[in-house]
Structures are given as structure tokens and as C-alpha cells.
Amino acid sequence: MERELPTSLLMFIASRAAADRIFRTLQDAGFTDVTIAQSRLAMGLDPGGTRLSVLADRAQIAKQTATAIVDKLERAGYVERVPDPTDGRARLVRMTARAEAIIPLARAEEARIEAEWEAHLGPKRMAQLRDALTSLREITDPYR
Amino acid sequence: MERELPTSLLMFIASRAAADRIFRTLQDAGFTDVTIAQSRLAMGLDPGGTRLSVLADRAQIAKQTATAIVDKLERAGYVERVPDPTDGRARLVRMTARAEAIIPLARAEEARIEAEWEAHLGPKRMAQLRDALTSLREITDPYR
DNA sequence: TAGGATAGTCCCATGATCGAACTACTATAG
DNA sequence: CTATAGTAGTTCGATCATGGGACTATCCTA
Structure with a gap:
């Protein structure tokens, strides 16, 4: 059995997975x-x-x-x-211009990730997730 | 108005805030x-x-x-x-033993953070958040 | 206009990171 | 029972990330 992980660690795991994927996408596209x-x-x-x-x-x-x-x-x-x-x-x-060429690539991968997450969770839980995270930002984001 | 941030970035913001707080707690306790x-x-x-x-x-x-x-x-x-x-x-x-002295400190701060988050979100949304994150782990955690 | 605040930089020390190559040990095929 | 392939950990060397302290140029305000 798996012990209960802290909420913040669960966030870290997921956000890191996303960052790694976007990073690898850019690498694969030649922005090494x-x-x-x-x-x-x-x-x-x-x-x-x-x-x-x-x-x-x-x-x-x-x-x-x-x-x-x-x-x-x-x-x-x-x-x-x-x-x-x-x-x-x-x-x-x-x-x-060189940097701007990267943006669409990163956004596209980000969109793919969001889509996969939504497919896994279902639209309702995904919406709840975003809602909770957005609300949490009020007390965790030092910049706005 | 604020643009919509990617879900993974929202997670990053919150998890980072938590990590920073725990880190500072240890610093303040003398583990510099x-x-x-x-x-x-x-x-x-x-x-x-x-x-x-x-x-x-x-x-x-x-x-x-x-x-x-x-x-x-x-x-x-x-x-x-x-x-x-x-x-x-x-x-x-x-x-x-020196390291083991740290654990309760870190866990206590972690618990405080969770409590603050729950106070901010309310118990229901907090539970939904944890549920979604735990489920996401199935597709984002490379180690189990 | 003088004094304090701010934007950015430089120097410098330390930590984090990983590719490549290495040593010591284990496991397996024949 | 050996040769050999694989694994655990380390070392070397290079680069990036990070921030404390101090500095210059510029701005702002009393």
C-alpha cells in the first residue's frame, strides 16, 4: 500500500511531469x-x-x-x-523571432497535456481541479 | 484581467510556495x-x-x-x-538521528500548510483537489 | 540640488546537474 | 565452473543556477 503524500508533493509530481514533457518537446524540435x-x-x-x-x-x-x-x-x-x-x-x-518560434510548440504540447489530463479525470473533475488550484493561487502566489 | 494559466503552472506555484515555507521553517529552526x-x-x-x-x-x-x-x-x-x-x-x-530531528518539524509545517489550504478552499473542494491529484499521479508519476 | 532609492551589472563562492569512463561486485550462459 | 554481460556506486570534468556583497548610472523627492 502507498502512504498518503502531501498535497503539495502531488502537485509537484504532476507539474514536473508536464515541465519535463514540454522541455523534451523543445529538445526534439531542435531547440537543444x-x-x-x-x-x-x-x-x-x-x-x-x-x-x-x-x-x-x-x-x-x-x-x-x-x-x-x-x-x-x-x-x-x-x-x-x-x-x-x-x-x-x-x-x-x-x-x-527565434524565441517566438518556440511559443506555439510549447503551447501545443501544453494543450496536449491538458487534454490528456482531462481525458483521464473527466471534464468535471478537471474543472474542479482547475477551480481549486486557481483559488489556491490567492494565498500561494507571491505575485498577484 | 489575468490570463488563464496552464494547470501545471498553477500546481507549480502552489507546490513551490509549500516547499519554500517548509524550507524556511527548517532554516529558522537552525538547520541552515x-x-x-x-x-x-x-x-x-x-x-x-x-x-x-x-x-x-x-x-x-x-x-x-x-x-x-x-x-x-x-x-x-x-x-x-x-x-x-x-x-x-x-x-x-x-x-x-540528526536528520530524524528534522522530520517532525517538516511534517508539522506541511500539516499547517494543508490546514491553511483547506481553510481557504473548504473541506469539499480540498477533498476534490486531493482526489484529482491522486488520480493524476497514475499518469504523471514515473515511479508508481 | 543633495541624499536616498532603484535598475542593472560584476565578482565570487557554492550547489546542482549530467555525460563519460571507471572499479567492484553479481548473475548468467554455456 | 569460468567467461562475460550487467549492475551499484564513484570519480572526473564541464556547465548551469543561485545568491551575497559591492558597484555605477540614473531617477526621484524633500
Whole structure:
């Protein structure tokens, strides 16, 4: 018999499985130079570009770490840094075309995963799951 | 307005919040030398001791990584390596008393988190959440 | 306009991660 | 009962991730 696992660990197992699948999808599509931490930071990018400190906040990492990751993404041609016209100290991190080519791939795999989960749980339990998780976000998400 | 986040990301947010809290609890209790990766591996320990390769499988990391983490845990006095009587090649990684002192702390914080989540969601939605997550594990957990 | 706050970077130390190659031991085919 | 194939764990070496501390340039506010 299996012991009862904490709810948070159950979430970790599932979310990790999803992240791994998306990661492997990108690898298989030839984007072999992106890492999970890099994708995680890139997920925080807004269409018009985002400040590094905002990216760091969203990914919950230190500014120095964000700098290092953006460096690598920039060297690999996925993002570029442009001056922020509204603040001379700041720069905006923006996706390049190369990065934008990845988005649909990741979204498609994400959609496949959601579909598989819904097929496994049934539409009702899937809706309950999303509802509970969305509500939990109010007390667990440090950023909104 | 907030865009719809993928289910797996919602799980990531919540599970990360929980992991961070448990981690901080241990830090505050004076166990400042344990890292999250180390705790994650240690969570795979069985009472009687566990082989390194099993720990690696459970934490989903490579054997070499597990070796490195066990090295650090051993140096810090949290685990010890003893020969496996049933197989001359293998060794069992076992918790020391020092590590066992941590367990109740972590479990208590985990229980507090679960209680807060249940208070926020209500008992019914919490049960539905656990039910869905447990079921999902069947298709997302590579180890059972 | 001076002083404090903020954005980003650099240096540096440590941890995490894994491919490849290795040693010691086990298990199995003949 | 040996040869040999497989397994458990380790070591080496490289790269990424991470954050503390300190720094520069710029902004904001009293």
C-alpha cells in the first residue's frame, strides 16, 4: 500500500511531469540549448518587453541570477536587451523571432497535456481541479 | 484581467510556495545547511535505509547527482552510508538521528500548510483537489 | 540640488546537474 | 565452473543556477 503524500508533493509530481514533457518537446524540435530555468524566466516575458527585475520577481530568483540567465538567452539569440525609453537606468528584455518560434510548440504540447489530463479525470473533475488550484493561487502566489 | 494559466503552472506555484515555507521553517529552526535539492532527495529515504540508485530514481536525478548530494548530506551529518548486506556492490543510505530531528518539524509545517489550504478552499473542494491529484499521479508519476 | 532609492551589472563562492569512463561486485550462459 | 554481460556506486570534468556583497548610472523627492 502507498502512504498518503502531501498535497503539495502531488502537485509537484504532476507539474514536473508536464515541465519535463514540454522541455523534451523543445529538445526534439531542435531547440537543444534552452534549459528549464531559462524557459521559466522566459515565461515571464511580456509582448512588448519586460524589465529584468520584473522577470526576476516573477521567476522568484535574485537579480543576479536573472542577469546570468538573460545573458545566456541573449547569447543564444532568444532575447535582446533594449533601452527602456521611460527610464534611463532600465533595459527591456524582449523576445526575438527565434524565441517566438518556440511559443506555439510549447503551447501545443501544453494543450496536449491538458487534454490528456482531462481525458483521464473527466471534464468535471478537471474543472474542479482547475477551480481549486486557481483559488489556491490567492494565498500561494507571491505575485498577484 | 489575468490570463488563464496552464494547470501545471498553477500546481507549480502552489507546490513551490509549500516547499519554500517548509524550507524556511527548517532554516529558522537552525538547520541552515540543508538545501531544497537535498531535502528532496532525503524525502525518498526509507526507514531502514535506501540504495542510492533508488533515491536517484525517486528524485528523478542522475546517479552522479545523487552521489554528490548524499556526499554533502553525509558531510553535514544527516545520513550515513552502510554496506548492503544483500549485495556487495550496493550501500544503503540511512538517516542519522540528526536528520530524524528534522522530520517532525517538516511534517508539522506541511500539516499547517494543508490546514491553511483547506481553510481557504473548504473541506469539499480540498477533498476534490486531493482526489484529482491522486488520480493524476497514475499518469504523471514515473515511479508508481 | 543633495541624499536616498532603484535598475542593472560584476565578482565570487557554492550547489546542482549530467555525460563519460571507471572499479567492484553479481548473475548468467554455456 | 569460468567467461562475460550487467549492475551499484564513484570519480572526473564541464556547465548551469543561485545568491551575497559591492558597484555605477540614473531617477526621484524633500
